[in-house]
Amino acid sequence: MTEQRNGDGFPxxxxxxxxEVVVDDEAERRAVAAFRLARDSGDRATCPRREDDWRPGSA
Incomplete structure (x- = not known):
């Protein structure tokens, strides 16, 4: 592995x-509101797929 000195790589x-990351507060508010609406709608299509559910399984 060669070290890159042109501004790429790990540094x-x-x-x-x-x-610092600039966050659009209004966009974040809309995204959270959309997530909560979908989550609380009771629609089964909003349930996570098995492969997307990273919660620990029962042992």
Missing amino acids: ALLGAALR
Whole structure:
């Protein structure tokens, strides 16, 4: 594995992760409201698929 010195690789990824992220508060509010509406609608189609449910299984 060769080290990259052109701004790519781990240092660039670490820098991007540490930079402040601007969050659109209104978009976040709409997304949460849509999630809650779908969750509370009782529609079985909104249940997670077995492969998407990462909760620990019963032992």
